[in-house]
Structure formats: structure tokens, C-alpha cells
Amino acid sequence: MISEKNEKKISIKLNTITNYIGQCYTLAVAVIITPFYLQYLGAEAYGVVGFFIVMQNWLNLLDMGLSTTLGRQVAYARGQINGFSKFHHLLRSFELLFLALTICIVVGVYCSSNWLGHSWIKSTVLNSETISYCINIMGLIIGLRFYSTIYRSGINGFEDQIWINKANVLVNSLKYIGSFLILAYVSNNIRHFFEYQLAIGILEAAFLRRRFYYNLPSSDILMTWFNIDWSQFLQIVPFTLSITYTSAILIIITQFDKLLLSGFLSLKEFGYFSLITLVTGAIISLSTPVFLAFLPRMTMLVAKRNFEEMIAVYVNMTQIITWITFSSAIVIGIYSQEILYSLTGDKQVYVWGQEILFWYALGSGIYVLGTFQYYLQNAFGTLRLYVIGSTISLVVLAPLIYFVTMKFGALGAGQLWFIFSLIWFLAWTLLVHSKLVPGFHLKWMAKDLVPMLFSIVVLSYLMKKMIYIDMSESRMIIISKTAIIGIGFLTITSICVRSIRNKVFEKLRVIF
Numbered sequence: 428m429i430s431e432k433n434e435k436k437i438s439i440k441l442n443t444i445t446n447y448i449g450q451c452y453t454l455a456v457a458v459i460i461t462p463f464y465l466q467y468l469g470a471e472a473y474g475v476v477g478f479f480i481v482m483q484n485w486l487n488l489l490d491m492g493l494s495t496t497l498g499r500q501v502a503y504a505r506g507q508i509n510g511f512s513k514f515h516h517l518l519r520s521f522e523l524l525f526l527a528l529t530i531c532i533v534v535g536v537y538c539s540s541n542w543l544g545h546s547w548i549k550s551t552v553l554n555s556e557t558i559s560y561c562i563n564i565m566g567l568i569i570g571l572r573f574y575s576t577i578y579r580s581g582i583n584g585f586e587d588q589i590w591i592n593k594a595n596v597l598v599n600s601l602k603y604i605g606s607f608l609i610l611a612y613v614s615n616n617i618r619h620f621f622e623y624q625l626a627i628g629i630l631e632a633a634f635l636r637r638r639f640y641y642n643l644p645s646s647d648i649l650m651t652w653f654n655i656d657w658s659q660f661l662q663i664v665p666f667t668l669s670i671t672y673t674s675a676i677l678i679i680i681t682q683f684d685k686l687l688l689s690g691f692l693s694l695k696e697f698g699y700f701s702l703i704t705l706v707t708g709a710i711i712s713l714s715t716p717v718f719l720a721f722l723p724r725m726t727m728l729v730a731k732r733n734f735e736e737m738i739a740v741y742v743n744m745t746q747i748i749t750w751i752t753f754s755s756a757i758v759i760g761i762y763s764q765e766i767l768y769s770l771t772g773d774k775q776v777y778v779w780g781q782e783i784l785f786w787y788a789l790g791s792g793i794y795v796l797g798t799f800q801y802y803l804q805n806a807f808g809t810l811r812l813y814v815i816g817s818t819i820s821l822v823v824l825a826p827l828i829y830f831v832t833m834k835f836g837a838l839g840a841g842q843l844w845f846i847f848s849l850i851w852f853l854a855w856t857l858l859v860h861s862k863l864v865p866g867f868h869l870k871w872m873a874k875d876l877v878p879m880l881f882s883i884v885v886l887s888y889l890m891k892k893m894i895y896i897d898m899s900e901s902r903m904i905i906i907s908k909t910a911i912i913g914i915g916f917l918t919i920t921s922i923c924v925r926s927i928r929n930k931v932f933e934k935l936r937v938i939f
Contacts, residue, residue, distance in 0.1 A: 453712075474695060530570070544562055578635035578638070581642075676820065789845050
């Protein structure tokens with residue numbers, strides 16, 4: 428288990444690197460294998476996979492902020508003397524609630540599967556019975572993954588991220604590579620695809636639970652299964668309800684367009700759109716390893732009242748995330764047609780989707796910048812401002828999403844996503860910083876963020892002018908050139924990060 432002695436050895440840098448190795452592996456294997464899904468399953472069947480992703484995101488509403496709260500309670504307990512003395516009762520309470528919610532997910536999906544398969548999803552190749560069967564399996568998979576989130580969040584709270592990334596590499600290898608082998612050599616039936624994913628979901632849940640209990644300090648307290656400690660729950664209710672409410676709003680804002688398009692587009696077009704959401708979702712996912720590595724440390728520093736060091740950690744986090752996510756978003760946006768062709772080998776796809784990918788990519792990159800203030804509030808244990816901002820966003824944006832998506836389709840939804848992300852970042856980050864850390868925002872923008880953003884934009888403009896990819900070349904050449912451009916651009920823009928720049932200069936001073 429993670430003892431007090433080992434607590435001091437936990438490295439944010441090592442966790443961040445490990446998280447990126449795990450995350451990059453997951454993204455790489457997903458991007459590499461997905462075109463084979465299209466090849467063996469067909470566009471319509473892959474559209475069912477895309478619908479599964481949308482449904483999973485919407486059912487995350489039932490989490491109600493509980494898994495995030497548990498992860499924060501673990502991190503906070505580590506910063507307190509005897510912080511785990513009452514934690515075991517709280518954990519059992521969480522497990523019972525998540526078990527009940529998991530059952531609700533499975534039953535709810537089962538009851539709605541016929542209507543979704545026959546009335547909502549528009550298919551010309553797959554029959555409705557097959558789609559309904561797959562939706563039932565989806566319910567079981569989502570229920571298992573949902574239950575696993577409490578253990579995953581708790582493991583992150585312990586900063587045991589080297590182990591969890593090893594587990595992620597194993598599980599994702601089984602999910603993606605295993606699925607590919609089954610489709611290629613056993614069966615390309617969409618039913619068998621989801622049955623295999625269910626088996627992996629069972630394995631993943633067992634792994635995560637075992638590791639979380641391994642990290643948890645032992646206790647002599649006798650617990651029974653049906654034992655909910657309501658007194659401890661009442662103490663964390665304000666924070667939990669804040670996350671519950673804002674998570675619901677976030678899902679509506681980020682997934683409402685995708686839900687509408689799942690019924691608006693044909694299943695084939697929705698399969699292509701799912702590729703676009705896979706790529707743009709990867710941009711947001713690139714920030715996750717840094718957040719996971721930094722947030723527990725920020726929370727623990729707040730618990731110790733060491734605010735100066737916490738702000739230094741926060742600044743470093745925002746610079747690293749800005750470099751990685753915004754640089755990636757720019758590259759994906761300006762080389763959107765090359766990326767879509769690389770993934771599918773179908774020129775019709777990039778003609779249909781290149782502009783859609785451009786706006787979703789830029790919007791996702793800026794959206795990540797707008798989440799900085801959320802993690803700062805999370806570390807302080809207060810989400811009041813985030814609740815207010817999310818409420819305003821929902822009231823204004825939900826009707827706009829419906830109108831724009833139904834009238835202008837996926838392209839209009841992408842452009843609206845970009846506009847919302849930009850306004851949210853500029854307006855609400857300023858307000859939150861002004862309230863929590865007065866006098867910080869303008870210095871942060873002028874010294875740490877704006878120079879980076881300006882440099883990345885200028886360098887991307889020069890790159891596009893200097894490097895041209897001929898779309899008449901072979902697909903393999905286009906893939907290679909796009910990959911080299913992306914890696915090269917990230918390498919060049921890394922010098923914009925102060926901590927990286929200082930290390931480079933230090934190495935150069937030693938050499939010369």
C-alpha cells in the first residue's frame with residue numbers, strides 16, 4: 428500500500444509522463460485500429476459503435492459527481508493526520524449507491540432498447556433486432572464501467588498512476604487489438620464485437636477494485652455490506668451536488684449535438700461523424716494525464732494551507748496543457764482533410780467532414796483552456812462559481828444547439844462549439860481567478876498563456892505555408908507526412924513551456 432514514507436516519493440513529473448505514455452498508447456491504438464473497424468464492420472455497424480459512445484457519455488449523468496468526490500476525499504485524507512480513520516464507512520456507502528445506479532442503467536437500457544433499435548436509429552443494412560440486441564449488451568458494458576469509476580477515481584486520488592496506466596495499456600490492448608483480431612479472423616458480426624467488449628468490462632472492473640483496496644490503509648473497523656454512513660455523506664453533499672449539477676450541464680452542452688445528430692444523420696454518416704468525434708475527443712483526452720497528475724497534489728497542498736506552492740503547481744499545469752492540447756488542435760484543424768483520409772482512405776469522407784473536423788478541433792483545444800478554472804475550484808473544494816457559469820451556459824446554449832444542429836447539421840454544431848468554448852475561456856476564467864486568487868489572472872495571461880498561444884498560432888501559419896501535402900500521393904505517404912508534421916510541431920512548440928525551456932537552457936549551459 429502507499430505508506431507515509433512512500434507519499435514523499437510520489438513525483439508529479441513521473442506521474443505526468445506515465446499518464447501520457449498510457450494516454451498516447453490508448454489514443455494511438457484507437458486511431459490505428461478504428462479504420463479496421465470500418466473495414467470489417469462497415470460504416471453502418473461502426474455507427475452503432477458511435478451510438479454506444481454517445482449513450483455512455485449521457486449515462487455518465489447518473490454518476491452525480493460521486494466518483495470525483497471520492498477521488499478528492501482520498502487525496503484530502505492523505506493530507507490530514509488520521510485522514511482515513513472514517514473513510515472505510517464512506518467507501519462502503521459509495522459502493523452501495525453505485526451498485527444501485529448500475530442496476531438502474533442496465534434495466535433502463537433494456538427497457539428502451541426496442542424503441543431505440545426500431546424508431547431512433549436509421550439503418551438500411553442492419554436489422555432492428557440486431558441493433559436492439561447490441562444496445563442491451565451496451566447497457567451491461569456501461570453499467571460495469573460506471574461501477575468501476577469509483578475505484579479508478581480512488582486510485583487516482585492515491586496518485587497510484589503508474590499502476591493504473593499499466594492496467595489501462597493491458598485493458599485497451601484487449602479492447603482494441605483483441606477486437607480487431609476477432610473481427611479479422613473469427614467473426615465480423617457486430618453482436619460478437621459487443622459480447623467481447625462485455626467480457627473485457629468484467630475483467631477491468633475486477634482489476635480496478637482489487638488495486639484500490641490494496642492501496643487503502645487497513646482498518647480494524649467492522650463493516651457490513653448494507654451500511655451507509657449518512658453523517659459523512661452530509662458533510663460532502665454541497666461539493667458532491669455541485670459536481671452532480673455541473674456534470675449534467677457539461678454533458679448536455681458537449682453531447683446534445685451528438686445525440687441530435689445520431690437521429691438526424693443516416694447511420695452511415697453518423698459512423699463518419701463518430702470518427703470526427705474520436706479525433707476531437709482525443710484532443711481533450713490529451714489534457715487528462717496532466718490533470719490527473721496535478722490535481723491530487725493541488726488538493727493536498729490546499730489541505731496543508733500551502734497556497735503559494737499550489738499556485739506554482741497550477742501555473743505549471745496550465746502551461747503544459749496549453750502546449751500539448753492547443754498545438755494538437757491547431758495541427759488537426761489545418762490538416763483535417765489529410766487526417767480524415769489517413770483514417771479512412773475514402774476521399775468522400777474528407778470532402779464531407781474536413782470543415783466539420785476543423786471547427787470541432789479548434790473548439791476542443793480552446794475548451795480545454797476553459798477547464799483550468801474548474802480544476803482550481805476543485806482543489807479549493809468549492810464549485811459555486813462553476814455552478815453559476817454552467818447554469819448560464821445551459822440556459823443560453825441548449826436552445827442554440829438544438830436550433831443550429833437541426834438547421835445547419837454537423838458543420839453548424841462544430842462552429843457553435845468553437846464560439847462557446849472561446850467565450851467560456853475568456854469570460855469565466857477571468858471571473859474565477861479574480862475571486863479565488865486576486866491579482867493573478869492578468870499576470871498569468873500576459874506572462875504564461877498569451878505568449879504561448881501567439882507563438883503556436885504564428886508557427887502553425889508558417890508551417891502551413893511552408894509544408895504542403897499532395898492529396899494525390901499514396902495513403903501511406905500522406906499518413907507518414909502528417910505524423911512527422913505533428914510530432915515536429917509539438918517538439919518545436921515545447922520550447923514555449925517555461926519548465927521545459929529552463930531545462931533545455933540548463934542542459935545547453937552544461938554542454939557549452
